[in-house]
Amino acid sequence: MKIIPSSQVGRLIPDGASVLLTGITLGGYAEEAFLQIERSFLDCGHPRDLTLYWQASVGDMATKGLSHICHEGLLAKGVGGHINGCGKVMTEFCRDNKAAIYNWPQGVCVAMLHAIAAKTPGVVTKIGLKTFMDPRYGGGRMNAAATEDLIDLVTLRGEEWLLYKAPKKIDVTLIRGTVADERGNIAMTKEGYKLGQLAAAEAARATGGIVICQVERIVKSGTLHPRLVEVPGVLVDYVYVAQPEYHWQTAASQFNPVFAGDYKVPLESIPPVKFDIKKVMARRAAMELREGYIVNLGIGTPEYISAVASEEGCSALFTLSTEAGNIGGVPTVGNDFGCCWNGEAMIETAGIFDMYDGGSLDAGCLGFLEVGPNGDLNSSKKEGLGIGVGGFMNIAGGAKHVVFISSFTAGKPEYQLGNGELHIIRDGTKKKFIRQIAQISFSAEVALDQGKDITYVTERAVFKLTPQGLMLTEIAPGIDLQRDILDQMEFTPLLSDEIKPMPAEIFFETWGGLKAHMTKE
Numbered sequence: 001m002k003i004i005p006s007s008q009v010g011r012l013i014p015d016g017a018s019v020l021l022t023g024i025t026l027g028g029y030a031e032e033a034f035l036q037i038e039r040s041f042l043d044c045g046h047p048r049d050l051t052l053y054w055q056a057s058v059g060d061m062a063t064k065g066l067s068h069i070c071h072e073g074l075l076a077k078g079v080g081g082h083i084n085g086c087g088k089v090m091t092e093f094c095r096d097n098k099a100a101i102y103n104w105p106q107g108v109c110v111a112m113l114h115a116i117a118a119k120t121p122g123v124v125t126k127i128g129l130k131t132f133m134d135p136r137y138g139g140g141r142m143n144a145a146a147t148e149d150l151i152d153l154v155t156l157r158g159e160e161w162l163l164y165k166a167p168k169k170i171d172v173t174l175i176r177g178t179v180a181d182e183r184g185n186i187a188m189t190k191e192g193y194k195l196g197q198l199a200a201a202e203a204a205r206a207t208g209g210i211v212i213c214q215v216e217r218i219v220k221s222g223t224l225h226p227r228l229v230e231v232p233g234v235l236v237d238y239v240y241v242a243q244p245e246y247h248w249q250t251a252a253s254q255f256n257p258v259f260a261g262d263y264k265v266p267l268e269s270i271p272p273v274k275f276d277i278k279k280v281m282a283r284r285a286a287m288e289l290r291e292g293y294i295v296n297l298g299i300g301t302p303e304y305i306s307a308v309a310s311e312e313g314c315s316a317l318f319t320l321s322t323e324a325g326n327i328g329g330v331p332t333v334g335n336d337f338g339c340c341w342n343g344e345a346m347i348e349t350a351g352i353f354d355m356y357d358g359g360s361l362d363a364g365c366l367g368f369l370e371v372g373p374n375g376d377l378n379s380s381k382k383e384g385l386g387i388g389v390g391g392f393m394n395i396a397g398g399a400k401h402v403v404f405i406s407s408f409t410a411g412k413p414e415y416q417l418g419n420g421e422l423h424i425i426r427d428g429t430k431k432k433f434i435r436q437i438a439q440i441s442f443s444a445e446v447a448l449d450q451g452k453d454i455t456y457v458t459e460r461a462v463f464k465l466t467p468q469g470l471m472l473t474e475i476a477p478g479i480d481l482q483r484d485i486l487d488q489m490e491f492t493p494l495l496s497d498e499i500k501p502m503p504a505e506i507f508f509e510t511w512g513g514l515k516a517h518m519t520k521e
Protein backbone atom coordinates (compact mmCIF):
# COMPACT_ATOMS: atom_id res chain seq x y z
CA MET A 1 0.00 0.00 0.00
CA LYS A 2 1.25 3.43 -0.91
CA ILE A 3 0.19 6.72 0.67
CA ILE A 4 -0.24 9.35 -2.03
CA PRO A 5 -1.44 12.93 -2.34
CA SER A 6 -4.92 13.03 -3.90
CA SER A 7 -3.51 15.00 -6.83
CA GLN A 8 -2.08 11.70 -8.13
CA VAL A 9 -5.45 9.96 -8.40
CA GLY A 10 -6.21 11.23 -11.92
CA ARG A 11 -2.96 9.71 -13.22
CA LEU A 12 -3.79 6.29 -11.75
CA ILE A 13 -6.91 5.98 -13.86
CA PRO A 14 -6.33 4.85 -17.45
CA ASP A 15 -8.37 6.19 -20.35
CA GLY A 16 -11.37 3.94 -20.98
CA ALA A 17 -11.25 2.55 -17.44
CA SER A 18 -14.19 0.95 -15.65
CA VAL A 19 -14.47 2.62 -12.26
CA LEU A 20 -16.49 1.32 -9.32
CA LEU A 21 -17.36 3.55 -6.40
CA THR A 22 -19.35 3.55 -3.19
CA GLY A 23 -21.50 6.38 -1.84
CA ILE A 24 -24.89 7.59 -0.68
CA THR A 25 -25.34 11.38 -0.74
CA LEU A 26 -21.71 12.18 0.15
CA GLY A 27 -21.35 9.40 2.73
CA GLY A 28 -18.88 6.65 1.91
CA TYR A 29 -17.94 8.60 -1.21
CA ALA A 30 -14.39 9.56 -2.21
CA GLU A 31 -15.32 13.14 -3.10
CA GLU A 32 -11.74 14.41 -3.37
CA ALA A 33 -10.75 11.68 -5.83
CA PHE A 34 -13.57 12.68 -8.18
CA LEU A 35 -12.61 16.32 -7.84
CA GLN A 36 -9.08 15.39 -8.87
CA ILE A 37 -10.30 13.27 -11.78
CA GLU A 38 -12.34 16.24 -12.99
CA ARG A 39 -9.38 18.62 -12.63
CA SER A 40 -7.07 16.24 -14.46
CA PHE A 41 -9.55 15.84 -17.33
CA LEU A 42 -10.10 19.59 -17.61
CA ASP A 43 -6.33 20.27 -17.43
CA CYS A 44 -4.98 17.63 -19.81
CA GLY A 45 -7.92 15.65 -21.24
CA HIS A 46 -7.17 12.52 -19.20
CA PRO A 47 -8.51 10.25 -17.93
CA ARG A 48 -11.32 10.05 -20.46
CA ASP A 49 -14.07 7.72 -21.73
CA LEU A 50 -14.72 6.25 -18.30
CA THR A 51 -17.42 3.74 -17.44
CA LEU A 52 -18.78 4.31 -13.95
CA TYR A 53 -20.69 1.95 -11.64
CA TRP A 54 -22.52 3.41 -8.62
CA GLN A 55 -25.29 2.15 -6.37
CA ALA A 56 -27.39 5.05 -5.04
CA SER A 57 -27.90 8.81 -5.13
CA VAL A 58 -24.38 10.23 -4.95
CA GLY A 59 -24.14 13.96 -4.36
CA ASP A 60 -25.68 16.94 -2.61
CA MET A 61 -28.27 17.68 -5.35
CA ALA A 62 -26.05 20.62 -6.31
CA THR A 63 -22.42 20.64 -7.43
CA LYS A 64 -20.83 17.80 -5.45
CA GLY A 65 -20.88 14.04 -5.93
CA LEU A 66 -21.12 12.63 -9.43
CA SER A 67 -21.58 16.12 -10.92
CA HIS A 68 -17.74 16.17 -11.04
CA ILE A 69 -17.71 13.38 -13.56
CA CYS A 70 -20.35 14.72 -15.95
CA HIS A 71 -18.17 16.14 -18.70
CA GLU A 72 -18.49 15.10 -22.32
CA GLY A 73 -15.53 12.89 -23.08
CA LEU A 74 -14.85 12.09 -19.42
CA LEU A 75 -17.90 9.91 -18.74
CA ALA A 76 -18.78 7.57 -21.60
CA LYS A 77 -21.10 5.15 -19.82
CA GLY A 78 -22.77 5.02 -16.44
CA VAL A 79 -24.67 2.27 -14.68
CA GLY A 80 -26.18 3.41 -11.42
CA GLY A 81 -28.94 2.99 -8.89
CA HIS A 82 -30.22 6.54 -9.18
CA ILE A 83 -29.95 9.38 -11.66
CA ASN A 84 -31.49 12.62 -10.46
CA GLY A 85 -30.37 11.90 -6.89
CA CYS A 86 -26.89 12.43 -8.32
CA GLY A 87 -27.89 16.00 -9.16
CA LYS A 88 -29.27 18.15 -11.94
CA VAL A 89 -26.01 17.95 -13.89
CA MET A 90 -26.25 14.16 -14.12
CA THR A 91 -29.96 14.30 -14.99
CA GLU A 92 -29.34 16.73 -17.85
CA PHE A 93 -26.23 14.83 -18.98
CA CYS A 94 -28.45 11.76 -19.30
CA ARG A 95 -31.26 13.67 -21.05
CA ASP A 96 -28.80 15.17 -23.55
CA ASN A 97 -27.29 11.76 -24.39
CA LYS A 98 -23.78 12.86 -23.48
CA ALA A 99 -23.07 9.38 -22.15
CA ALA A 100 -24.87 6.04 -22.26
CA ILE A 101 -26.80 5.91 -18.98
CA TYR A 102 -28.42 2.81 -17.49
CA ASN A 103 -30.41 2.56 -14.29
CA TRP A 104 -30.46 -0.63 -12.22
CA PRO A 105 -32.29 -1.28 -8.95
CA GLN A 106 -30.13 -0.22 -6.02
CA GLY A 107 -30.29 -3.69 -4.48
CA VAL A 108 -28.96 -5.15 -7.72
CA CYS A 109 -26.14 -2.59 -7.80
CA VAL A 110 -24.98 -3.54 -4.29
CA ALA A 111 -25.37 -7.27 -4.92
CA MET A 112 -23.30 -6.75 -8.06
CA LEU A 113 -20.25 -5.80 -5.97
CA HIS A 114 -20.33 -9.31 -4.50
CA ALA A 115 -21.08 -10.89 -7.89
CA ILE A 116 -18.03 -9.29 -9.49
CA ALA A 117 -15.89 -10.09 -6.46
CA ALA A 118 -16.87 -13.75 -6.62
CA LYS A 119 -16.54 -13.88 -10.44
CA THR A 120 -20.13 -15.00 -11.01
CA PRO A 121 -21.96 -14.09 -14.24
CA GLY A 122 -23.97 -11.40 -12.47
CA VAL A 123 -27.05 -10.96 -10.33
CA VAL A 124 -29.97 -13.29 -11.01
CA THR A 125 -33.21 -12.00 -9.52
CA LYS A 126 -36.90 -11.49 -10.11
CA ILE A 127 -36.52 -7.82 -9.13
CA GLY A 128 -37.37 -5.76 -12.20
CA LEU A 129 -39.34 -8.42 -14.11
CA LYS A 130 -42.01 -6.82 -16.34
CA THR A 131 -40.69 -3.34 -15.54
CA PHE A 132 -38.36 -1.19 -17.63
CA MET A 133 -35.44 -3.33 -16.36
CA ASP A 134 -36.81 -6.28 -18.28
CA PRO A 135 -35.24 -6.40 -21.79
CA ARG A 136 -38.77 -6.70 -23.19
CA TYR A 137 -39.61 -3.27 -21.71
CA GLY A 138 -36.37 -1.28 -21.96
CA GLY A 139 -33.48 -3.23 -20.42
CA GLY A 140 -32.65 -0.49 -17.88
CA ARG A 141 -31.72 1.99 -20.61
CA MET A 142 -32.27 5.60 -19.57
CA ASN A 143 -31.40 7.39 -22.81
CA ALA A 144 -30.92 6.84 -26.53
CA ALA A 145 -27.14 6.63 -26.15
CA ALA A 146 -27.62 3.47 -24.07
CA THR A 147 -27.76 0.73 -26.69
CA GLU A 148 -26.12 -2.26 -24.99
CA ASP A 149 -28.02 -5.28 -23.65
CA LEU A 150 -26.84 -5.32 -20.07
CA ILE A 151 -29.75 -7.39 -18.74
CA ASP A 152 -30.84 -10.81 -20.02
CA LEU A 153 -34.17 -12.53 -19.51
CA VAL A 154 -33.35 -16.11 -18.52
CA THR A 155 -35.37 -19.19 -17.65
CA LEU A 156 -34.15 -21.26 -14.71
CA ARG A 157 -36.03 -24.17 -13.15
CA GLY A 158 -38.96 -23.30 -15.39
CA GLU A 159 -39.27 -19.69 -14.16
CA GLU A 160 -38.37 -16.32 -15.67
CA TRP A 161 -35.54 -14.34 -14.05
CA LEU A 162 -33.47 -11.32 -14.95
CA LEU A 163 -29.70 -11.68 -15.21
CA TYR A 164 -28.00 -8.34 -14.65
CA LYS A 165 -24.66 -9.09 -16.27
CA ALA A 166 -21.51 -8.47 -14.23
CA PRO A 167 -18.89 -6.24 -15.84
CA LYS A 168 -15.89 -8.35 -16.78
CA LYS A 169 -13.37 -5.77 -15.60
CA ILE A 170 -13.13 -3.18 -12.86
CA ASP A 171 -9.94 -1.21 -13.43
CA VAL A 172 -10.25 1.02 -10.39
CA THR A 173 -12.36 0.94 -7.23
CA LEU A 174 -12.67 4.21 -5.32
CA ILE A 175 -13.87 3.78 -1.75
CA ARG A 176 -13.83 5.77 1.45
CA GLY A 177 -13.17 4.93 5.07
CA THR A 178 -12.53 6.93 8.21
CA VAL A 179 -9.04 5.79 9.19
CA ALA A 180 -6.28 3.82 7.49
CA ASP A 181 -3.26 2.43 9.25
CA GLU A 182 0.17 2.48 7.62
CA ARG A 183 -0.55 -0.94 6.03
CA GLY A 184 -3.80 0.23 4.43
CA ASN A 185 -6.21 -1.46 6.84
CA ILE A 186 -9.38 0.62 6.72
CA ALA A 187 -11.84 1.32 9.55
CA MET A 188 -15.21 3.04 9.01
CA THR A 189 -15.81 4.36 12.53
CA LYS A 190 -17.30 7.72 11.56
CA GLU A 191 -19.40 6.50 8.64
CA GLY A 192 -23.20 6.53 8.90
CA TYR A 193 -23.62 3.26 6.98
CA LYS A 194 -21.72 0.29 5.55
CA LEU A 195 -21.80 0.45 1.78
CA GLY A 196 -19.95 -2.72 0.84
CA GLN A 197 -16.49 -1.19 0.54
CA LEU A 198 -14.96 -4.63 1.14
CA ALA A 199 -16.84 -6.22 -1.76
CA ALA A 200 -16.05 -3.19 -3.94
CA ALA A 201 -12.33 -3.63 -3.23
CA GLU A 202 -12.55 -7.38 -3.85
CA ALA A 203 -14.33 -6.71 -7.16
CA ALA A 204 -11.38 -4.70 -8.46
CA ARG A 205 -8.86 -7.24 -7.21
CA ALA A 206 -10.84 -10.16 -8.72
CA THR A 207 -10.68 -8.59 -12.16
CA GLY A 208 -7.14 -7.24 -12.09
CA GLY A 209 -7.89 -3.67 -10.99
CA ILE A 210 -6.56 -1.39 -8.25
CA VAL A 211 -8.15 0.00 -5.08
CA ILE A 212 -7.83 3.62 -3.94
CA CYS A 213 -9.23 4.73 -0.61
CA GLN A 214 -9.95 8.19 0.78
CA VAL A 215 -9.59 8.56 4.56
CA GLU A 216 -9.67 11.30 7.13
CA ARG A 217 -6.54 10.20 8.95
CA ILE A 218 -3.65 7.71 8.85
CA VAL A 219 -2.65 5.97 12.08
CA LYS A 220 0.23 3.75 13.09
CA SER A 221 0.16 0.07 12.12
CA GLY A 222 -1.19 -2.16 14.83
CA THR A 223 -3.33 0.51 16.45
CA LEU A 224 -6.62 -0.51 14.78
CA HIS A 225 -8.48 -3.28 16.56
CA PRO A 226 -8.90 -6.09 14.00
CA ARG A 227 -12.66 -6.08 14.56
CA LEU A 228 -12.79 -2.48 13.36
CA VAL A 229 -11.03 -3.22 10.09
CA GLU A 230 -13.65 -3.40 7.33
CA VAL A 231 -11.25 -3.56 4.39
CA PRO A 232 -7.93 -5.30 4.99
CA GLY A 233 -4.80 -3.53 3.82
CA VAL A 234 -3.91 -6.46 1.55
CA LEU A 235 -6.74 -5.33 -0.73
CA VAL A 236 -5.80 -1.64 -0.80
CA ASP A 237 -3.25 -0.20 -3.22
CA TYR A 238 -3.37 3.54 -2.51
CA VAL A 239 -4.59 5.72 0.34
CA TYR A 240 -4.84 9.50 0.46
CA VAL A 241 -5.92 11.81 3.25
CA ALA A 242 -8.75 14.12 2.23
CA GLN A 243 -9.19 17.73 3.15
CA PRO A 244 -12.04 17.99 5.70
CA GLU A 245 -14.35 19.85 3.28
CA TYR A 246 -14.28 16.84 0.93
CA HIS A 247 -14.89 14.26 3.64
CA TRP A 248 -18.42 14.82 4.91
CA GLN A 249 -20.39 12.10 6.63
CA THR A 250 -23.46 12.92 4.48
CA ALA A 251 -24.27 15.71 2.05
CA ALA A 252 -25.84 17.67 4.93
CA SER A 253 -23.70 16.81 7.95
CA GLN A 254 -19.95 17.07 8.29
CA PHE A 255 -20.10 14.65 11.20
CA ASN A 256 -22.95 13.74 13.51
CA PRO A 257 -21.92 11.15 16.11
CA VAL A 258 -25.55 9.98 16.39
CA PHE A 259 -25.46 8.84 12.75
CA ALA A 260 -22.29 6.88 13.47
CA GLY A 261 -24.11 5.17 16.35
CA ASP A 262 -22.02 6.78 19.09
CA TYR A 263 -24.91 8.42 20.96
CA LYS A 264 -28.67 8.47 21.13
CA VAL A 265 -30.65 11.70 21.42
CA PRO A 266 -34.02 12.43 23.03
CA LEU A 267 -36.48 11.91 20.17
CA GLU A 268 -38.37 15.08 21.11
CA SER A 269 -35.44 16.95 19.59
CA ILE A 270 -36.62 15.84 16.12
CA PRO A 271 -38.70 18.79 14.91
CA PRO A 272 -42.36 18.06 13.99
CA VAL A 273 -43.31 18.61 10.35
CA LYS A 274 -45.65 21.44 9.45
CA PHE A 275 -49.32 20.73 8.76
CA ASP A 276 -49.62 20.53 4.99
CA ILE A 277 -50.88 18.21 2.30
CA LYS A 278 -47.83 15.91 2.48
CA LYS A 279 -48.36 15.48 6.20
CA VAL A 280 -51.97 14.44 5.56
CA MET A 281 -50.84 11.86 3.00
CA ALA A 282 -48.15 10.59 5.37
CA ARG A 283 -50.75 10.23 8.13
CA ARG A 284 -53.12 8.23 5.90
CA ALA A 285 -50.25 6.05 4.68
CA ALA A 286 -49.06 5.47 8.26
CA MET A 287 -52.51 4.10 9.05
CA GLU A 288 -51.65 1.12 6.84
CA LEU A 289 -48.79 0.15 9.19
CA ARG A 290 -49.29 -2.21 12.10
CA GLU A 291 -47.54 -2.83 15.39
CA GLY A 292 -44.47 -5.01 14.94
CA TYR A 293 -43.95 -4.23 11.25
CA ILE A 294 -40.51 -3.86 9.68
CA VAL A 295 -40.85 -0.89 7.34
CA ASN A 296 -38.91 1.03 4.71
CA LEU A 297 -39.77 4.59 3.76
CA GLY A 298 -38.78 5.72 0.27
CA ILE A 299 -37.73 9.20 -0.77
CA GLY A 300 -40.07 12.15 -1.12
CA THR A 301 -43.42 12.26 0.67
CA PRO A 302 -42.94 8.83 2.36
CA GLU A 303 -40.06 10.33 4.37
CA TYR A 304 -42.66 12.33 6.34
CA ILE A 305 -44.03 9.14 7.85
CA SER A 306 -41.15 8.77 10.31
CA ALA A 307 -41.73 12.30 11.66
CA VAL A 308 -45.49 11.68 11.83
CA ALA A 309 -44.92 8.44 13.73
CA SER A 310 -42.52 10.16 16.12
CA GLU A 311 -44.99 13.03 16.71
CA GLU A 312 -47.76 10.49 17.32
CA GLY A 313 -45.63 8.63 19.87
CA CYS A 314 -45.64 5.50 17.67
CA SER A 315 -41.95 5.19 16.69
CA ALA A 316 -41.44 2.29 19.10
CA LEU A 317 -44.39 0.31 17.73
CA PHE A 318 -42.64 -0.63 14.51
CA THR A 319 -39.12 -0.83 13.14
CA LEU A 320 -37.94 1.44 10.40
CA SER A 321 -35.01 0.52 8.21
CA THR A 322 -33.04 2.25 5.50
CA GLU A 323 -31.65 0.67 2.37
CA ALA A 324 -28.23 1.88 3.49
CA GLY A 325 -28.48 -0.76 6.22
CA ASN A 326 -29.66 1.08 9.33
CA ILE A 327 -32.32 -0.69 11.35
CA GLY A 328 -34.42 0.86 14.14
CA GLY A 329 -34.55 4.47 15.27
CA VAL A 330 -35.79 7.25 13.03
CA PRO A 331 -34.40 7.52 9.49
CA THR A 332 -32.87 10.83 8.49
CA VAL A 333 -34.23 12.74 5.52
CA GLY A 334 -33.11 14.97 2.63
CA ASN A 335 -29.35 15.28 2.20
CA ASP A 336 -28.81 13.13 5.32
CA PHE A 337 -30.78 10.29 3.67
CA GLY A 338 -29.75 6.76 4.63
CA CYS A 339 -28.61 7.39 8.22
CA CYS A 340 -30.81 7.27 11.28
CA TRP A 341 -31.32 8.78 14.69
CA ASN A 342 -30.95 6.27 17.53
CA GLY A 343 -30.46 3.21 15.32
CA GLU A 344 -30.33 -0.31 16.75
CA ALA A 345 -28.22 -1.98 14.11
CA MET A 346 -26.05 -0.95 11.19
CA ILE A 347 -25.67 -3.84 8.75
CA GLU A 348 -24.10 -3.87 5.31
CA THR A 349 -26.37 -2.44 2.61
CA ALA A 350 -26.25 -5.74 0.66
CA GLY A 351 -27.56 -7.48 3.79
CA ILE A 352 -30.59 -5.21 4.07
CA PHE A 353 -31.40 -5.72 0.40
CA ASP A 354 -31.25 -9.49 0.96
CA MET A 355 -33.74 -8.93 3.79
CA TYR A 356 -35.98 -6.87 1.50
CA ASP A 357 -35.78 -9.18 -1.52
CA GLY A 358 -36.25 -12.20 0.73
CA GLY A 359 -39.58 -10.94 2.07
CA SER A 360 -38.68 -9.81 5.61
CA LEU A 361 -40.08 -6.36 4.96
CA ASP A 362 -43.67 -6.05 6.13
CA ALA A 363 -44.35 -2.71 4.50
CA GLY A 364 -42.75 -0.34 2.03
CA CYS A 365 -44.02 3.21 1.55
CA LEU A 366 -42.96 4.71 -1.78
CA GLY A 367 -43.57 7.80 -3.91
CA PHE A 368 -44.77 7.74 -7.52
CA LEU A 369 -45.18 10.02 -10.51
CA GLU A 370 -47.80 8.34 -12.69
CA VAL A 371 -50.21 5.42 -12.42
CA GLY A 372 -51.95 3.51 -15.19
CA PRO A 373 -55.40 1.83 -15.30
CA ASN A 374 -54.08 -1.59 -14.28
CA GLY A 375 -52.08 -0.17 -11.33
CA ASP A 376 -48.65 -0.10 -13.01
CA LEU A 377 -46.58 2.84 -11.78
CA ASN A 378 -43.94 5.16 -13.08
CA SER A 379 -41.64 6.55 -10.40
CA SER A 380 -38.49 6.81 -12.46
CA LYS A 381 -39.05 9.08 -15.46
CA LYS A 382 -40.48 12.61 -15.24
CA GLU A 383 -41.32 14.59 -18.36
CA GLY A 384 -38.51 12.94 -20.31
CA LEU A 385 -36.00 13.26 -17.47
CA GLY A 386 -34.49 10.11 -15.99
CA ILE A 387 -35.12 10.02 -12.24
CA GLY A 388 -34.05 6.46 -11.49
CA VAL A 389 -35.50 3.87 -9.15
CA GLY A 390 -33.04 3.69 -6.26
CA GLY A 391 -34.29 1.02 -3.86
CA PHE A 392 -37.88 1.34 -5.13
CA MET A 393 -38.00 -1.97 -7.02
CA ASN A 394 -36.44 -4.01 -4.22
CA ILE A 395 -38.73 -2.46 -1.62
CA ALA A 396 -41.87 -2.80 -3.73
CA GLY A 397 -40.74 -6.26 -4.84
CA GLY A 398 -39.99 -7.54 -1.35
CA ALA A 399 -42.59 -5.94 0.93
CA LYS A 400 -45.79 -7.79 1.77
CA HIS A 401 -47.77 -4.53 1.94
CA VAL A 402 -46.85 -1.66 -0.33
CA VAL A 403 -48.26 1.83 0.19
CA PHE A 404 -47.70 4.16 -2.75
CA ILE A 405 -48.06 7.84 -1.92
CA SER A 406 -48.46 10.83 -4.20
CA SER A 407 -50.49 13.93 -4.75
CA PHE A 408 -53.44 13.26 -7.09
CA THR A 409 -52.29 15.79 -9.69
CA ALA A 410 -48.91 17.45 -10.36
CA GLY A 411 -48.08 21.02 -11.26
CA LYS A 412 -48.67 23.20 -8.20
CA PRO A 413 -52.16 22.23 -7.04
CA GLU A 414 -53.53 24.47 -4.28
CA TYR A 415 -55.60 23.14 -1.41
CA GLN A 416 -57.63 24.40 1.47
CA LEU A 417 -56.99 22.15 4.38
CA GLY A 418 -58.25 21.91 7.94
CA ASN A 419 -61.26 21.36 10.18
CA GLY A 420 -61.59 17.80 8.95
CA GLU A 421 -62.00 18.61 5.25
CA LEU A 422 -60.07 19.10 2.05
CA HIS A 423 -61.00 21.47 -0.76
CA ILE A 424 -59.21 21.91 -4.07
CA ILE A 425 -58.72 25.62 -4.76
CA ARG A 426 -56.81 25.09 -8.01
CA ASP A 427 -55.97 21.69 -9.41
CA GLY A 428 -52.55 20.72 -10.68
CA THR A 429 -51.80 21.27 -14.35
CA LYS A 430 -50.82 17.64 -14.95
CA LYS A 431 -52.85 14.50 -14.43
CA LYS A 432 -51.07 11.59 -12.76
CA PHE A 433 -53.73 8.91 -13.23
CA ILE A 434 -53.23 8.43 -16.95
CA ARG A 435 -53.81 5.87 -19.70
CA GLN A 436 -50.15 5.46 -20.75
CA ILE A 437 -47.37 5.88 -18.17
CA ALA A 438 -43.89 6.89 -19.35
CA GLN A 439 -42.02 3.95 -17.84
CA ILE A 440 -43.02 0.88 -15.82
CA SER A 441 -41.21 1.02 -12.49
CA PHE A 442 -43.75 -1.21 -10.73
CA SER A 443 -45.57 -4.07 -12.39
CA ALA A 444 -49.06 -4.57 -10.98
CA GLU A 445 -49.25 -7.94 -12.73
CA VAL A 446 -46.18 -9.26 -10.90
CA ALA A 447 -47.39 -7.89 -7.55
CA LEU A 448 -50.80 -9.55 -7.99
CA ASP A 449 -49.12 -12.85 -8.92
CA GLN A 450 -47.14 -12.57 -5.68
CA GLY A 451 -50.30 -11.95 -3.64
CA LYS A 452 -49.24 -8.53 -2.39
CA ASP A 453 -51.49 -5.99 -0.72
CA ILE A 454 -51.10 -2.72 -2.65
CA THR A 455 -52.60 0.63 -1.60
CA TYR A 456 -52.36 3.95 -3.42
CA VAL A 457 -52.74 6.94 -1.09
CA THR A 458 -53.33 10.47 -2.34
CA GLU A 459 -54.55 13.55 -0.50
CA ARG A 460 -58.10 13.19 -1.84
CA ALA A 461 -58.60 9.49 -2.54
CA VAL A 462 -57.33 6.02 -1.72
CA PHE A 463 -57.22 3.11 -4.18
CA LYS A 464 -56.54 -0.61 -3.88
CA LEU A 465 -54.98 -2.86 -6.51
CA THR A 466 -57.31 -5.61 -7.70
CA PRO A 467 -56.90 -8.15 -10.52
CA GLN A 468 -59.39 -6.05 -12.52
CA GLY A 469 -57.39 -2.82 -12.04
CA LEU A 470 -57.36 0.16 -9.67
CA MET A 471 -60.32 0.36 -7.32
CA LEU A 472 -61.36 3.58 -5.58
CA THR A 473 -62.03 2.79 -1.92
CA GLU A 474 -61.93 6.13 -0.03
CA ILE A 475 -62.63 9.81 -0.73
CA ALA A 476 -61.54 12.73 1.44
CA PRO A 477 -64.26 14.70 3.21
CA GLY A 478 -65.01 17.83 1.17
CA ILE A 479 -64.06 16.22 -2.16
CA ASP A 480 -66.51 15.76 -5.04
CA LEU A 481 -66.22 12.34 -6.70
CA GLN A 482 -66.97 13.52 -10.22
CA ARG A 483 -65.31 16.96 -10.28
CA ASP A 484 -62.24 16.34 -8.13
CA ILE A 485 -61.52 12.68 -8.87
CA LEU A 486 -63.06 11.19 -12.00
CA ASP A 487 -62.67 14.35 -14.11
CA GLN A 488 -59.00 14.52 -13.05
CA MET A 489 -58.23 11.01 -14.30
CA GLU A 490 -57.67 9.83 -17.88
CA PHE A 491 -59.37 6.52 -17.10
CA THR A 492 -62.30 5.45 -14.95
CA PRO A 493 -61.28 3.33 -11.99
CA LEU A 494 -63.36 0.55 -10.51
CA LEU A 495 -65.58 1.97 -7.79
CA SER A 496 -65.81 -0.04 -4.61
CA ASP A 497 -69.31 -0.96 -3.49
CA GLU A 498 -68.42 0.60 -0.18
CA ILE A 499 -66.48 3.81 -0.88
CA LYS A 500 -65.62 5.20 2.55
CA PRO A 501 -64.66 8.73 3.62
CA MET A 502 -60.96 9.12 4.38
CA PRO A 503 -60.78 9.69 8.16
CA ALA A 504 -61.68 13.34 8.86
CA GLU A 505 -59.36 13.27 11.89
CA ILE A 506 -56.22 13.46 9.68
CA PHE A 507 -57.40 16.71 8.12
CA PHE A 508 -57.11 18.59 11.41
CA GLU A 509 -53.91 20.37 12.40
CA THR A 510 -53.37 18.11 15.40
CA TRP A 511 -54.18 14.43 15.32
CA GLY A 512 -53.12 11.88 17.94
CA GLY A 513 -55.00 8.92 16.45
CA LEU A 514 -52.24 6.85 14.84
CA LYS A 515 -51.65 4.54 17.80
CA ALA A 516 -55.26 3.30 17.71
CA HIS A 517 -54.90 2.42 14.01
CA MET A 518 -51.52 0.77 14.39
CA THR A 519 -52.55 -1.45 17.24
CA LYS A 520 -55.82 -2.68 15.75
CA GLU A 521 -55.98 -6.17 14.26
Ligand SMILES: CC(C)(COP(=O)(O)OP(=O)(O)OC[C@H]1O[C@@H](n2cnc3c(N)ncnc32)[C@H](O)[C@@H]1OP(=O)(O)O)[C@@H](O)C(=O)NCCC(=O)NCCS
Pocket residue numbers: 297298299300301302323366367368369370379380382383387388389390391392395405406407410411412430431432
Ligand atom coordinates in the same frame (compact mmCIF):
# COMPACT_ATOMS: atom_id res chain seq x y z
C1 LIG B 1 -41.34 9.57 -7.37
C2 LIG B 1 -40.70 10.65 -6.52
C3 LIG B 1 -39.94 11.64 -7.39
C4 LIG B 1 -41.82 11.38 -5.77
O1 LIG B 1 -41.26 12.31 -4.89
P1 LIG B 1 -42.21 13.27 -4.00
O2 LIG B 1 -41.34 14.33 -3.42
O3 LIG B 1 -43.01 12.47 -3.07
O4 LIG B 1 -43.21 13.79 -5.09
P2 LIG B 1 -43.87 15.16 -5.45
O5 LIG B 1 -45.30 14.85 -5.70
O6 LIG B 1 -43.58 16.26 -4.47
O7 LIG B 1 -43.19 15.46 -6.82
C5 LIG B 1 -41.91 16.01 -6.93
C6 LIG B 1 -41.93 16.99 -8.10
O8 LIG B 1 -42.26 16.26 -9.30
C7 LIG B 1 -43.43 16.82 -9.91
N1 LIG B 1 -44.23 15.71 -10.43
C8 LIG B 1 -44.77 14.71 -9.72
N2 LIG B 1 -45.43 13.89 -10.55
C9 LIG B 1 -45.28 14.38 -11.78
C10 LIG B 1 -45.73 13.98 -13.06
N3 LIG B 1 -46.46 12.89 -13.21
N4 LIG B 1 -45.39 14.72 -14.12
C11 LIG B 1 -44.66 15.84 -13.99
N5 LIG B 1 -44.20 16.28 -12.79
C12 LIG B 1 -44.51 15.56 -11.72
C13 LIG B 1 -44.15 17.52 -8.77
O9 LIG B 1 -45.00 18.54 -9.27
C14 LIG B 1 -43.00 18.08 -7.97
O10 LIG B 1 -42.51 19.21 -8.64
P3 LIG B 1 -41.95 20.49 -7.82
O11 LIG B 1 -40.76 19.96 -7.07
O12 LIG B 1 -41.60 21.46 -8.90
O13 LIG B 1 -43.07 20.92 -6.95
C15 LIG B 1 -39.75 10.02 -5.48
O14 LIG B 1 -40.47 9.22 -4.59
C16 LIG B 1 -38.66 9.20 -6.15
O15 LIG B 1 -37.65 9.75 -6.58
N6 LIG B 1 -38.85 7.86 -6.24
C17 LIG B 1 -37.94 6.96 -6.93
C18 LIG B 1 -36.89 6.41 -6.05
C19 LIG B 1 -37.42 5.73 -4.84
O16 LIG B 1 -38.60 5.57 -4.60
N7 LIG B 1 -36.55 5.26 -4.01
C20 LIG B 1 -36.97 4.58 -2.81
C21 LIG B 1 -35.88 4.04 -2.03
S1 LIG B 1 -34.32 4.88 -2.21
